[in-house]
Amino acid sequence: MVGDPIVEVTGLRKRFGDVEAVRGIDFRVEVGETYGLLGPNGAGKTTTISIVAGLLRRDAGEVKVAGMPMDIDTAAPRALIGLVPQELAVYPDLTGRENLRFFGKLYGLSGASLRRRVEEVLEVIGLRDRADDRVDEYSGGMKRRLNIGIGLLHEPKLLILDEPTVGVDPQSRNAILESVEALSASGRGVLYTTHYMEEAERLCDRVGIIDEGRLVAEGTRRELIRLVGERDRVRLQGSGNLSGAADALGRLDGVGDVVAADRSLEVVTVDAARLLPELLAVATEAGMAVTQVEVSQPDLESVFLHLTGKALRD
Amino acid sequence: MRFILTIAGKDLRLRVRDRSVFVLGLLAPFLLAVIFDLVLGAPSEATFQPRFAVADLDTGPVGDGLLGVLRSLAEGDVIELDEVGSVDEVEAAVEAGDLDAAFVIPAGFSQAVTSGGEATLRIVGNVDAPISVAIAEAVARGYAAEVEAVQLSVAVALQTLPSPTVSDVATLAAEAATMPPPIELVDVTAADRVLDTSTFFIAGMAVFFLFFTVSFGVVGLLEERQAGTLARLAAAPIPRYAAVAAKMVVSYVVGVVAMAVLVVASTLILDARWGDPVGVAVLVLAAVAAAVGVVAVVAGFARTAEQASTLQAIIAVSLGMIGGVFFPTNLGGGFLAKLALASPHRWFMNGLADLAGGGGLSVVWPSVAGLLAFAVVTTVPALYRLRTMEPR
Secondary structure, three states, X not given: OOOOEEEEEEEEEEEEOOEEEEEEEEEEEEOOOEEEEEOOOOOOHHHHHHHHOOOOOOOEEEEEEOOEEOOOOOXXXXXXXXXXXXXXXXXXXXXXXXXXHHHHXXXXXXXXXXXXXXXXXXXXXXXXXXXXXXXXXXXXXXXXXXXXXXXXXXXXXXXEEEOOOOOOOHHHHHHHHHHHHHHHHOOOEEEEEEOOHHHHHHHOOEEEEEEOOEEEEEEOHHHHHHHXXXXXXXXXXXXXXXXXXXXXXXXXXXXXXXXXXXXXXXXXEOOHHHHHHHHHXXXXXXXXXXXXXXXXXXXXXXXXXXXXXOOOOO | OHHHHXXXXXXXXXXXXXXXXXHHHHHHHHHHHHHHHHHHHHHHHOOOOOEEEEEEOOOOHHHHHHHHHHHHHHHOOOOEEEEEOOHHHHHHHHHHOXXXXXXXXXXXXXXXXXXXXXXXXXXXXXXXXXXXXXXXXXXXHHHHHHHHHHHHHHHHHHHHOOOOOHHHHHHHHHHHHHOOOOOOOOOOHHHHOOOOHHHHHHHHHHHHHHHHHOHHHHHHHHHHHHHOHHHHHHHOOOOOOHHHHHHHHHHHXXXXXXXXXXXXXXXXXXXXOOOOHHHHHHHHHHHHHHHHHHHHHHHHHOOOHHHHHHHHHHHHHHHHHHHOOOOOOOOOOOHHHHHHOOOHHHHHHHHHHHHHOOOOHHHHHHHXXXXXXXXXXXXXXXXXXXXXXXOO
């Protein structure tokens, strides 16, 4: 049910020798929600999800999956998780079908249910025609799709994807993102790590911005943008009474500055999408003939820059 | 158990497809054993039979004694022996290369010995057969030492007689000559508990390559970690030990199958004689357990599959050398013999040698116990290390 947490992480800490990779992280993922961990390489994303998936022992904190404590020795919550590691975690000397069957058995599938799920997943990832070819004969994109497909076999309540688009061509990347969108729509929780701002913006209901082992901010895209005070900008181009339109627009609630330039007005607002119809109506009423509208919204890249003082790909 | 078998089944399938297990586990040891046998085994096993002759110009009892010694050697196929009538004939044959060496018992030899005078036994040697000549000299010296012992016995006995006669001397000499030596050395171990060359080389190569063959299973754990699939195994709802146990099962199965195939193939093709089948089977099972343990402990402390393979190769070669699997060396009873026991290879070869002596299961227990001790000492820390290995 949407609103119940499928994952709750509190006070998570993990140290590797002298390096504290995770320094007290808290977040939760609701059922049916896609939650993104956005941060540069080395921020602690993979360590965090490795602990969530029960691969690594944590130094401190707590992880619960569907209310069950997760540790490296607990089996029950693992059955609820589908993990898609960053590496191509498949056996190249086996066929695609053999890979799926093997991992399906580890998740307790057998007999007719195993065969049915293997066929369904092959269909979803578009590899039915190549199912009996060895994986080392697959293209990079096909291997990536198989990598994701294995995570889907047992119909997990939570899918964890660790940077699934790293190193793939744009076409395959788009196919992967579409797959993840479809999975989100199917109602399962998705925990998605990436250092690509566009992916987080496109896929995630909420985003946790992680840097140097700390969650520096969390929320929906809009909440994050508001958090750092970034505003939308609407550029109206046209002719007529531009100064009158500027005055009228400046009096509207939710509008900050209005800057007049040659044959255009730039309106700074908190929510361009919501105010745009009103902006156009007021400008027209004031005597401006609007011929072109340009909306620019601050993105998570600028939020990350604002919060950490560095770019995502630093 | 179901998950262990599932993972082990997958691994075995991968190994069969990989084919390198066949090369290292079967082809390499078999071919190397054949090559070693051809290069080193054939000459050492070829019949070496010195060609001797004897010219007995004495016909007395002491000369007859030497003749008896030579005849018994000939009857045992240790030497070829011609008995000729003249020195000229002997010398001509040696000169022509028809003989390696000849004994000339001169006329009056027995008389000289029994009277305590100077007696000379001649050896005519072929310069092109130094080993055979040395053997002839050794036989002659041995006989001379025996005669000297008789002389000494007679001299000691005469001291006890108040007025010995010539007849007393002859009687005492005859009695002394027929007395058995006070100490007789009987070698029952060296002759009976030594593997024939073919068996030695195939057994040596089999156990040597076993340490490479079994690594296919355990090192797979490190390969899976590098490939990322170990993370997937660790994320599955299966017991934490399942992956490690499966790898060790694969190592064990591959090792046993490889050894079994080598034993059968070498018996059929190379005419190797491994000994009592039950004893061999138990010995093989124990040897594979030891090999898996050694390989696993190396894998447990290595960071990568490459590092593990390199370390395992170094250790396998070192243990093989120490254990004497490459050459049929006589380790004697010194430091080398003690050092050899630090190698499971030695325990395996010792067990086979015990079986070659004609024993069955009862004679291999000490070697089996040694191998199992290796298995336990290495497997316990290996399991701890591998079980706690983080998947990424």
